[in-house]
Amino acid sequence: xxxxxxxxxxxxxxxxxxxxxxxxxxxxxxxxxxxxxxxxxxxxxxxxxxxxxxxxxxxxxxxxxxxxxxxxxxxxxxxxxxxxxxxxxxxxxxxxxxxxxxxxxxxxxxxxxxxxxxxxxxxxxx
Numbered sequence: 001x002x003x004x005x006x007x008x009x010x011x012x013x014x015x016x017x018x019x020x021x022x023x024x025x026x027x028x029x030x031x032x033x034x035x036x037x038x039x040x041x042x043x044x045x046x047x048x049x050x051x052x053x054x055x056x057x058x059x060x061x062x063x064x065x066x067x068x069x070x071x072x073x074x075x076x077x078x079x080x081x082x083x084x085x086x087x088x089x090x091x092x093x094x095x096x097x098x099x100x101x102x103x104x105x106x107x108x109x110x111x112x113x114x115x116x117x118x119x120x121x122x123x124x125x126x
Contacts, residue, residue: 056086059108061097064121068092075115082106082114096125 066072072092079088079097084105090097099111108124115122 054086054102055104056100057103057108058098058100059111060125061099061108061112061115062123062125063090063095063097063115066092066095066120071120075118075120078114078118079111082111085111097122 063075066075069092072090075097076088076090079085079090079099084102086100086102088097088099097115101111112122112124
């Protein structure tokens with residue numbers, strides 16, 4: 001009798017209702033996931049579109065006074081935080097920095113000045 005009652009609990013009307021509710025919930029979560037993914041793609045496209053609309057210029061700067069790769073890392077970290085700088089690569093071996101920046105927000109002179117304030121001699125290479 002106990003086994004029969006357990007089977008009724010598993011296959012009875014309440015169990016079927018639970019199964020239907022769980023299935024409906026899974027479907028609803030799947031639909032929500034699709035909408036979230038689509039919204040994410042749309043937002044990503046907007047970000048990419050906005051990024052491509054930003055004017056960028058590149059400057060090559062000679063940097064004197066670096067004594068090790070850590071100097072280059074410190075300059076790079078500072079440049080990446082500087083307003084208007086989009087990207088920066090600094091090479092200890094070549095003694096130079098390549099900086100992509102938004103000319104509406106900063107200038108070559110300001111970038112050179114920022115490196116100089118760190119104690120290095122910086123000049124724009126032609």
